[in-house]
Amino acid sequence: MAVGAREITFRPGTVDAGEYRFAVGTAGSTGLVLQTVLMPLLLANRPSRLVLEGGTHNMLAPPFDFIAKSFLPILRRMGARIEARLARHGFYPRGGGRIEVDVLPGAPSPIECVGRGGLLSTSATAYIAGLPLDIAEREIACVRKAFDWADRSCAIRELPEEQGPGNILLLEAEYEHVTEIVSGFGQLGVPAERLAKRAVGRLKGYLESSAFAGPYLADQLLLPFALAGGGAFTTVKPSQHSLTAAKVIERFLDRRCVFTQLPLGAHRMKVH
Structure with missing residues (x-):
């Protein structure tokens, strides 16, 4: 590859299943690394185990909670057998997080995901590590004001200081057939209230729609649906x-x- 190149040649080889450890070395996303290798390993001929180290909760990438609660359950409905565990949080810019994933081979099958089903629960969790606790408290206060959610639906989780500094607000809407998770990442110079209001606005947009998948889940479902050779959402x-x-x-x-x-x-997205 070179700057200005007009062509790319792709020569796929054989997928080698097995045990792999990928250490990003920075806060680079473990979730994006997982998505890069997950589909090939599902099409392999034997099980695989992955240990991924780096960022588990960082901007411009799906946090682990989204992978575990929104993305992987849909793949399991398609027949995939995948288990993922969060061993340690890793925030930008420090990283240091770790996730462990077990993958059993099996090509995905087409499914239809056109309805969410009934709303089961909503919740908000503010994670904080190595930063003042009042940041998380202000985020949760903003969420409760916007949604009038009960105390039991809102939580603050203080992580060990060595896993920070870092902060993320997760808003979750669990339906019968899908779970949407909206995240807001703490950034230097961005007030907690502004972060929370952005996340609230995005979740409200999803709640007011009739769609099964939010914009980020839709991005990630395209490849497995295409590999399945059919289906729709x-x-x-x-x-x-x-x-x-x-x-x-x-x-x-x-x-x-x-x-x-x-x-x-x-x-409606349909694979032809």
């Missing part, structure tokens, strides 16, 4: 990331991920 307005991924998938797999707008504003 509903989502909010597709992001540019999703549209680009659909084009790339079409070039590699000769399968089309087609988005169609529905009458109430949601979109």
